[in-house]
């Protein structure tokens with residue numbers, strides 16, 4: 556009975572997703588989804604790690620966690636003693652890293668300045684860092700973008716004060732899919748001895764594989780000396796089930812700043828590094844299984860498919876007079892603008908044609924997050940853009 560109800564609800568979703576283009580967020584195809592679902596189901600009741608190490612408890616999720624951590628540290632060029640924490644997504648990673656940066660800054664610069672700590676982020680940064688600011692009580696300073704719609708280095712440098720605890724970069728940004736110049740920000744961070752966090756929630760698990768495929772991907776990882784931490788989401792282009800990401804930190808000295816430990820209550824001291832106390836094991840197991848299933852070869856193949864699709868969409872949009880892609884997108888997000896009419900009208904028209912798109916402003920445009928399963932629809936988009944523009948003229 557319950558099984559039928561679940562199947563019916565899932566079938567309803569399937570019907571919607573089958574008709575919406577780009578509606579399947581980070582869906583890698585039925586084979587990978589099956590691998591994830593099987594592992595998810597097998598560990599549906601599992602927690603992530605014992606809150607009381609030393610007590611007898613199953614070790615499977617801990618083993619999978621260690622595997623994913625070491626693979627991720629290697630993928631992002633972390634030093635041998637780098638550390639990583641699995642989180643539930645990009646938002647949790649941003650909150651945890653901001654907390655650690657604030658604690659570290661506080662302990663290193665005590666008494667250096669009055670007023671709340673500050674974090675400097677380009678205007679295109681994901682609002683997860685604003686959520687962190689609200690929760691942790693720091694001041695978020697959003698600086699204007701440069702003409703290329705990425706972080707304006709001069710504006711970020713000018714915003715640095717003695718209260719600055721962290722610089723924030725996106726790789727790439729969610730609105731435009733364009734990477735900030737992490738190499739230049741790394742230099743800035745080194746110059747001012749500041750924590751630089753790279754939010755690679757979107758591009759983290761894509762970039763290394765694009766690079767292996769021979770694509771020119773700018774530097775963004777721990778090879779840059781000023782990069783202190785990286786957030787990368789396994790539930791995006793790691794193609795795991797929703798609810799798992801990785802926060803990686805260069806220096807092991809930061810471990811105490813990432814942890815939460817509490818001893819003054821009637822049980823042994825409790826230590827957790829995630830926002831949740833009991834963190835779900837199932838998404839981690841699913842991500843581990845997908846990692847094993849795809850391997851480097853599989854991820855490279857999916858990255859190549861995505862790139863082919865991105866190039867097709869970029870070309871299709873550019874082929875319609877009056878439309879232009881914003882910047883040179885490298886990942887799954889392609890945003891574009893039009894001089895043929897109001898962008899928000901275009902977004903409404905595209906949604907009415909079953910495209911899952913978002914409006915951007917500053918500049919006004921359309922944001923698409925390409926889905927692997929809709930890779931061959933570029934000519935269809937060009938047709939819809941042309942039809943919309945013709946109706947206006």
Ligand SMILES: Cc1ncc(COP(=O)(O)O)c(C=O)c1O
Pocket residue numbers: 643644645646647681683725726727728729754755756757788
């Ligand atoms: C750049 C970036 N950072 C953070 C996030 C937030 O991630 P999550 O929804 O997993 O919390 C997103 C989500 O799209 C993102 O694109």
